[in-house]
Amino acid sequence: MTAPRCTAEPVSWLRLERYALGETGTAEAASIAGHVEGCAACRSALASLDEPIDLRPLPAAGPARGWFERWRQYWLGAGAVTLAAAAAVLLIVLRPGRPAPPDRPAPPPARVAVKGGELAIDLVREHGGSTATDPSRFLEDDRFKVLVTCPPGHRQVDVMIEQDGQRGFPLAAQGLACGNRIALDGAFRITGSWAPVTVCAIAPDRGRADRVLLRVTPLPKLANAVCVTVRYAR
Amino acid sequence: MLYQTYGPALVRKARRVLQDSDEARDVVQSLFVDLMQRNQLDVDLPYLYRAVTNRCLNAIRDRDNQRRLLEQQSPALRGVARSSCGERVVDLDLLTKLSDRLDARSLEIVVCLYVDDMTQDETAVLLGISRRAVVKRVRKIREVVAALVGDPVEVAR
Numbered sequence: 001m002t003a004p005r006c007t008a009e010p011v012s013w014l015r016l017e018r019y020a021l022g023e024t025g026t027a028e029a030a031s032i033a034g035h036v037e038g039c040a041a042c043r044s045a046l047a048s049l050d051e052p053i054d055l056r057p058l059p060a061a062g063p064a065r066g067w068f069e070r071w072r073q074y075w076l077g078a079g080a081v082t083l084a085a086a087a088a089v090l091l092i093v094l095r096p097g098r099p100a101p102p103d104r105p106a107p108p109p110a111r112v113a114v115k116g117g118e119l120a121i122d123l124v125r126e127h128g129g130s131t132a133t134d135p136s137r138f139l140e141d142d143r144f145k146v147l148v149t150c151p152p153g154h155r156q157v158d159v160m161i162e163q164d165g166q167r168g169f170p171l172a173a174q175g176l177a178c179g180n181r182i183a184l185d186g187a188f189r190i191t192g193s194w195a196p197v198t199v200c201a202i203a204p205d206r207g208r209a210d211r212v213l214l215r216v217t218p219l220p221k222l223a224n225a226v227c228v229t230v231r232y233a234r
Numbered sequence: 235m236l237y238q239t240y241g242p243a244l245v246r247k248a249r250r251v252l253q254d255s256d257e258a259r260d261v262v263q264s265l266f267v268d269l270m271q272r273n274q275l276d277v278d279l280p281y282l283y284r285a286v287t288n289r290c291l292n293a294i295r296d297r298d299n300q301r302r303l304l305e306q307q308s309p310a311l312r313g314v315a316r317s318s319c320g321e322r323v324v325d326l327d328l329l330t331k332l333s334d335r336l337d338a339r340s341l342e343i344v345v346c347l348y349v350d351d352m353t354q355d356e357t358a359v360l361l362g363i364s365r366r367a368v369v370k371r372v373r374k375i376r377e378v379v380a381a382l383v384g385d386p387v388e389v390a391r
Contacts, residue, residue, distance in 0.1 A: 010316040012352040013250070014283050014360075017243040023279065045314045045351075053242035056263035058270065 007039040016042070020049045022165025029165075033216045047212050107162075107198050107219035107227040114205075114224070117151030121201040121226040122181055137233035138190055138197065144230075145187045146171065148201045150178035156208040157184060163197045167215050173208055194232035200225050237266045240279050244286050246313075250349050251290040253307040253326045261289045280360055287345045288338075294326070295333045304330060317351045319379045324348035328379070335378050339363075340371050347372070 011019075011032050018024050019032045036042045111120040125135035126143040138144075146159050158173040170188035190197050202209045202225045209224075219227065241262055248258035265285055269275060293299045307326050315323040322328065324344060332344060339361070346357040354372065358365040 006316045009353060010351040012356055013247060013350045014280060014352065014356070017246075018279060021239070021243070021279070041314060041316050045316065048314060049243075049246070053245045054259070055237065055241040055245065056259045058237055058263065058266055 006041045008035065010039075011035055011042050011045075013045070016046050016049060020046070020166070030218065033218055036216045037213065043212055043216070046216065107200065107229070108222055108225045110226050110228045111149075112226055114151060116153070118149055119151075119201075119203060119224065119226050120149035120181075121199065121228055122147040122149070123199060123228055123230065124183075125230075126187075134228075136230055138230045139233050140191060141189065143187050143189055144199070146184045146199065146201060147181040148176060148178075148184060148203060149180050149182070150176065150203050153178050155203040155205070157201055157203045158209050158211065158214070159184065160200045160202060160211075160214050161188075161190075161197055162200070162219065163190070163193055164195045169211060173211075176203070190230075196229050196231045198227050198229045200227035236269075236275055236277070240282055241266070243279065244282055247283060247350065248286050248290055249311045250313045251287070251326070251329065251345060252293065252303060253309060253311045254303060255308075255311065257293070257303065257306075258311075261286060261293065265289060283350070284342075284360060287342055287350075291329075291333065291338070291341050291345065294329055300330050300333075317348055319344070319348050319376060320383070322379060322383050324379075328382070331382055332375075332378065335382075336375065340375055343368060343371050344375055 015024070015028075015032060019029060024032065036046055110122070111118060113119075122133065123135055124145040124147060125132045125138065126145070127139060127141065135142075135144075148157055150157075155176050155178055156173060157176045158169065159171045161168055161170055171184055171186040174185055176182055176184070184201075198219065200219070200222060202214060202222060204224045214222070244262045244265070245255075245258045248261045249255055252258055252261070265282070269277065294303065303326060309325065312323070312325050315325075318324070319328075329341070329344070329349075332341060336344065342361060343357055346352045346360060347354070352360065354365055354368045358368045361368075
């Protein structure tokens, strides 16, 4: 069996797992992200952590849990991040709440000027039959649609969300005939944690963004990306 | 909750050592059952990583287990191997051979360095020993591996 070559010293599996769990500080996370960006072997290792793992059940213990905890345990049992890939409403389950790393740099803004026009992201929140545009808050059972504004032409657009240092892709990457506030196919819900969620639309000039790279690129360094953050409405 | 959070990472780790998904899940499940019974839930991932290493090595050392593990192993579950001892990737086959020739601490170091791809410094911190102690054992480990596989001994890692 031959070993793929790391560009320097490999990032250990323990460090990668802690990084994926959001348990590393800012400096350590940046160091890992920087190495992974340039090392195919470690990038492959990090990507392999996405595979859902089925755990054996543990014997029941303690008093009966409430409906929310039982529901959350059901979804979390399939692994770290579970995505239901469908064109309809997607249920996004991210890790339980964990303090965000200190000194977290700001993601790209919701609107940026690009060659030929503007790149922008807008969210539409639907709750109980009523909709709200440009929401800054979310509640349980909210459903979100993503609207993208981009200069005339065609672009491949991907949507990435980050919460508690965990990243996921709630919608399929899709081709878009650009215009003003074009709705992407699909919608998603945020559940499992009430930490703030940053939603980014990535729309490169050419081609499609590499999701493996997107997972490890610090948000401020995302190219051709616009982001908006929503917080839990208490 | 600790099980749901860390369980997948620990199963992945156990799978790299034992090269069997069911065995890996069993090891991790039994670890958490023991932790629950001892009410020892204030543990972190490094602690759990080490606990899984030791449980996997215990499974490998057992003769009856060895035969079964070797028969049902899936080499692909060894995963991305980014480091090696000399030119040899440390897999289940090599670990079973080493289990007869190295003591428990040295085997732990083998797993840390060559299966979990840790540095010598990381290994020292995880095991609570000095880096010098790790280096000393690595020399012996490399000699034993070289003798097993017929490779010339290299001085540096």
